[in-house]
Each structure stands twice: as C-alpha cells, then as structure tokens.
Amino acid sequence: MHHDSEISAAIAAMLVRRRPMYKDMPAAWRNLCEAAHVASLPEAARAAFLSTVTTQRGADTALRLREHGASIRANVVRFLSERRMNACMHPSPTADSTDREAF
Numbered sequence: 001m002h003h004d005s006e007i008s009a010a011i012a013a014m015l016v017r018r019r020p021m022y023k024d025m026p027a028a029w030r031n032l033c034e035a036a037h038v039a040s041l042p043e044a045a046r047a048a049f050l051s052t053v054t055t056q057r058g059a060d061t062a063l064r065l066r067e068h069g070a071s072i073r074a075n076v077v078r079f080l081s082e083r084r085m086n087a088c089m090h091p092s093p094t095a096d097s098t099d100r101e102a103f
Helices: 004-022 026-040 043-057 059-089 095-099
Strands: none
Touching (some): 004 026, 004 059, 026 043, 043 059
C-alpha cells in the first residue's frame, strides 16, 4: 500500500511534467490542478473538500472533480506499484524505466 505522502509527491511530479503541455490553456490547467489536489488528499479530507465544492459550486462540479481525481489517483497508484515491482525485479534502474511518461 502506498502512503498519501508518496502519492502526493508523485502527483506533484506529474504536474511538473505536464505543465508545459498546458502553456496556452489556463482553464484546462486549472481543472487538472484542482483534480490533482483532490487526488492527493487523504480520504477524509477529500470527502470534506468535495462536500464544500458541492455546496459552493454544485453537485455536477463536485462529481466531475471526484471522478477526475479518482482517475488520477488510480493511475498514480498503479504507476507506483509497477515501479516498486520493477525495482524488485530489476534493482538497477534504466534510463527507459525512469524517464518514461508515467501517467
């Protein structure tokens, strides 16, 4: 199982990698960042945040954020699990395994 801090760090790294792709798309970048924020929160904090979004911005917005955040988190957890499995099977990382687009 991965710790929330490990997941948050991987999400932050993903944002750094993806930022150049969103250079001229501020609304899309803001949406990705907000979904990434949701994905990085522990379960209780995520529920509280989404409850606030529901109250302030509506259930549709909260649902979209929850779904996008869940997708990001699932991809990150899968990536971390694969990386951990590969590290166990191949102790010395290759450039290919460390430089590929993660999620």
